[in-house]
Amino acid sequence: MKKTIRIGTRDSELALWQANTVKSKLEALGYTTQLVPVKSEGDLVLDKPLYEMGITGIFTKTLDVAMIKGTVDIAVHSMKDVPTQLPNGIVQTAVLARASSEDILVTKNVIDFEKPCTIATGSLRRQAQWLNRYPHHKVVDLRGNVNTRLQKLSDNDWQGAIFAKAGLQRLGYVSEAHIISPSFGGVGEALDWMLPAPAQGAMVIVALENDDFSKDATSKLNDPASEICTHIEREFLRTLEGGCTAPIGSFAEIIEDKVLLKGCLFSLDGKEKLEIEKAVDKTDYLHFGKECALQILKNGGSELMAQIKSQINK
Structure with missing residues (x-):
């Protein structure tokens, strides 16, 4: 355990809280760590709505670059800020036990x-x-x-x-x-009636795919239930959005041997609403999010997503 794991993080108070939580957990396991705070574009540009900035990766790409350049070994993110498709060479290594999603x-x-x-x-x-x-x-x-x-x-x-x-x-x-x-x-x-962003309340750790030391260390912090639920929610998001920001909410929870997913897609003005609530055996969770999203798309979601894209791209 001689290697020092350099933890990349945004420099906001909340991001530092999250990174320090991971730091403490790794050090409790005997690892040596160092925080490396950076500023993301999403933190620097505050006079534009996120959807006008190309929201995908706006809070994570600076850390992705730092990892690829070798200045940090891992990055800690609010999982809801992380694109559903990670950059080549970067992999998810742990989802920590989830806090409130509300x-x-x-x-x-x-x-x-x-x-x-x-x-x-x-x-x-x-x-x-x-x-x-x-x-x-x-x-x-x-x-x-x-x-x-x-x-x-x-x-x-x-x-x-x-x-x-x-x-x-x-x-x-x-x-x-x-x-x-x-x-x-x-x-x-x-707001218990409002469906959260996919993976809201969850913290995720990512590392380079070829960094076995950091992957092994951080994988010890993974919470299996949180990993399953956030996988379903993010797969639902990825299948619906097709690279476009849209009003999408989803929440999955494990109830005994089942996984229940609630998902929704709205028009930008909130007047149109498509929603789904469905359960599946926990052992069949892997493509459950995609199946639910495809059902939304089949029932009017494709047309609604096309409308949203045209409004955002104006």
């Missing part, structure tokens, strides 16, 4: 949802699901790390903003009771 609405005051409201989010998926449920509301774009987004919510006259619950929990902003840190002065409400 989205959470952070508000400054009690909201009357019957009245017109302005809700902030940088996610097409959250935007579409929110407008489907509250078509009389307005959704505005919100970019930046967790602290930046909380500050923007505080500084603007929006009624609320949507976050991943896992990120807020990891930074100590929210408890199981959904109370946001007093330093912010807001409260949180879990």
